[in-house]
């Protein structure tokens with residue numbers, strides 16, 4: 001059973017998808033069930049920094065990956081940054097190689113209980 005905002009990956013072809021509307025069925029790709037991506041956090045961080053860093057300036061919220069900027073090369077880059085509130089996705093930005101590993105979200109009137117998550121093409125899902 002899926003839940004809204006979950007992210008799944010096909011271990012065979014590498015396709016990644018996010019659940020917009022939850023349902024009772026299983027997500028299947030390449031003939032097998034897709035795997036739920038569990039977000040990693042600070043405790044699992046190695047030498048590359050993946051944990052999103054949130055900065056709040058009034059109603060502007062910036063999310064950078066990570067404390068040392070993450071590479072944004074063709075072979076290794078951040079493809080998604082999502083801003084969350086109370087554990088639910090409220091905004092997001094897709095990224096491509098060559099861009100800055102950062103997203104700026106405007107007009108966030110309520111900045112309580114914000115968190116962020118990001119997706120690295122090599123190292124998976126990370127959350128603040």
Ligand SMILES: [Fe+2]
Nearest residue numbers: 048120122123
């Ligand atoms: Fe990475």
